[in-house]
Amino acid sequence: xxxxxxxxxxxxxxxxxxxxxxxxxxxxxxxxxxxxxxxxxxxxxxxxxxxxxxxxxxxxxxxxxxxxxxxxxxxxxxxxxxxxxxxxxxxxxxxxxxxxxxxxxxxxxxxxxxxxxxxxxxxxxxxxxxxxxxxxxxxxxxxxxxxxxxxxxxxxxxxxxxxxxxxxxxxxxxxxxxxxxxxxxxxxxxxxxxxxxxxxxxxxxxxxxxxxxxxxxxxxxxxxxxxxxxxxxxxxxxxxxxxxxxxxxxxxxxxxxxxxxxxxxxxxxxxxxxxxxxx
Amino acid sequence: xxxxxxxxxxxxxxxxxxxxxxxxxxxxxxxxxxxxxxxxxxxxxxxxxxxxxxxxxxxxxxxxxxxxxxxxxxxxxxxxxxxxxxxxxxxxxxxxxxxxxxxxxxxxxxxxxxxxxxxxxxxxxxxxxxxxxxxxxxxxxxxxxxxxxxxxxxxxxxxxxxxxxxxxxxxxxxxxxxxxxxxxxxxxxxxxxxxxxxxxxxxxxxxxxxxxxxxxxxxxxxxxxxxxxxxxxxxxxxxxxxxxxxxxxxxxxxxxxxxxxxxxxxxxxxxxxxxxxxxxxxxxxx
Numbered sequence: 001x002x003x004x005x006x007x008x009x010x011x012x013x014x015x016x017x018x019x020x021x022x023x024x025x026x027x028x029x030x031x032x033x034x035x036x037x038x039x040x041x042x043x044x045x046x047x048x049x050x051x052x053x054x055x056x057x058x059x060x061x062x063x064x065x066x067x068x069x070x071x072x073x074x075x076x077x078x079x080x081x082x083x084x085x086x087x088x089x090x091x092x093x094x095x096x097x098x099x100x101x102x103x104x105x106x107x108x109x110x111x112x113x114x115x116x117x118x119x120x121x122x123x124x125x126x127x128x129x130x131x132x133x134x135x136x137x138x139x140x141x142x143x144x145x146x147x148x149x150x151x152x153x154x155x156x157x158x159x160x161x162x163x164x165x166x167x168x169x170x171x172x173x174x175x176x177x178x179x180x181x182x183x184x185x186x187x188x189x190x191x192x193x194x195x196x197x198x199x200x201x202x203x204x205x206x207x208x209x210x211x212x213x214x215x216x217x218x219x220x221x222x223x224x225x226x227x228x229x230x231x232x233x234x235x236x237x238x239x240x241x242x243x244x245x246x247x248x249x250x251x252x253x254x255x256x257x258x259x260x261x262x263x264x265x266x267x268x269x270x271x272x273x274x275x276x277x278x279x
Numbered sequence: 280x281x282x283x284x285x286x287x288x289x290x291x292x293x294x295x296x297x298x299x300x301x302x303x304x305x306x307x308x309x310x311x312x313x314x315x316x317x318x319x320x321x322x323x324x325x326x327x328x329x330x331x332x333x334x335x336x337x338x339x340x341x342x343x344x345x346x347x348x349x350x351x352x353x354x355x356x357x358x359x360x361x362x363x364x365x366x367x368x369x370x371x372x373x374x375x376x377x378x379x380x381x382x383x384x385x386x387x388x389x390x391x392x393x394x395x396x397x398x399x400x401x402x403x404x405x406x407x408x409x410x411x412x413x414x415x416x417x418x419x420x421x422x423x424x425x426x427x428x429x430x431x432x433x434x435x436x437x438x439x440x441x442x443x444x445x446x447x448x449x450x451x452x453x454x455x456x457x458x459x460x461x462x463x464x465x466x467x468x469x470x471x472x473x474x475x476x477x478x479x480x481x482x483x484x485x486x487x488x489x490x491x492x493x494x495x496x497x498x499x500x501x502x503x504x505x506x507x508x509x510x511x512x513x514x515x516x517x518x519x520x521x522x523x524x525x526x527x528x529x530x531x532x533x534x535x536x537x538x539x540x541x542x543x544x545x546x547x548x549x550x551x552x553x554x555x556x557x558x559x560x561x562x563x564x565x
Contacts, residue, residue: 256391257394
């Protein structure tokens, strides 16, 4: 048997890999298009602003939009300061040591834990042990713990990307470490930090398993942080799985997909702002 | 100076919240789940397939088998596509196109898992039922859906590993007359192998832990699967399906399912972290 020449081998392998890449992009486009084509025609102003009627068979998704905004928003509001502070400590206030190794290990492990485990934990800790019940707060605290590692990692990367000269100039002008961190480093790392926060918001919005066990699935509009609230992702799951209403399920999924798309584009734009900045 | 020390101390305390979170999760999951494993006996709990909460039988073997089957098949798909994409993006793609493809892959990671599950149910499941037989809801359907879901993880971490290989390796190999593909598979992939292994193991962790998508496409029957067309129930779906109405021993048994999952994930993560560290070490020393 004649051996295939390296050039031919390369041509074959590379075309196979291009096919794989095309298939991936095709899958993404298919998933998004499939949902939007079936769902967008059903999105009306009434659908966005009214409460569901007869378990979601008719009516809108207004309480779920509010619930999702409350749970995901609160989760990010809790996780962002903690995550950024952790990143600042790791980068500006200490050298690599056993303590930083422990902190990093904790964050890495937390990042790998599946959402259903967060759900179990949130259920037994926040809703039962701390007595918060199935509520917006329980859901938000659980999600905050879940997105914390993402915020730590992206903030750390953003802070490390700030040129060392900035810090030297700041010290040279007589600032303290705290002034240097808050006025120089965090300022220039801001777009990168925000990218991480926006992506975490996206993750909180799309999470289902953890929210199901901690925020509950009440259909009404949450009037306080201690009310149970159904998020959009969970509403979509219940509508489609129990076959309540396919058209409303598609429409809910479209709202979900569109918000994720918007957040991702926004995060990408922020990141480019960071890259393009003069060094 | 004194203020500086105080701030450092305060930041240190905040920085420990991730670690304390992890500790709390571990303590509470084990506290709720371990007693029932001890009571049933580990042998019965892990090796029996008899799960009947109403009569007090808690054996999770069929779900362990289910999780394992689904994860392994998913990793075949996720690795082939994910690694292929990483190689194309890292070595063969013009930079302009890579700038478009990378966010596309990241977007794939951002789509909610319920959406993946739903699209799987309405497209892949009927296809399998019509052309391959069986109920459609199956190991195969879940593996395809999960394979697509873990692809971004595998791709982005493999790409980082490939990028960490010193560029001089690439240049040296090309200068010796090797083609780009020879260079890629003989030099780059070898040099990045620890990082790529880490990527695959982390992807595996994601596949084992995925819940909502699997519930929708796996069929959730309580039997050890014999073919890839059989329906299965995974550890994760068992928890999510029954947690809503479980109480007493039944709920403890679901937490025990969580303990099992937790231990599997921790083992996978530790291996992946060690691999990633070894990969980083290789890049630096040579």
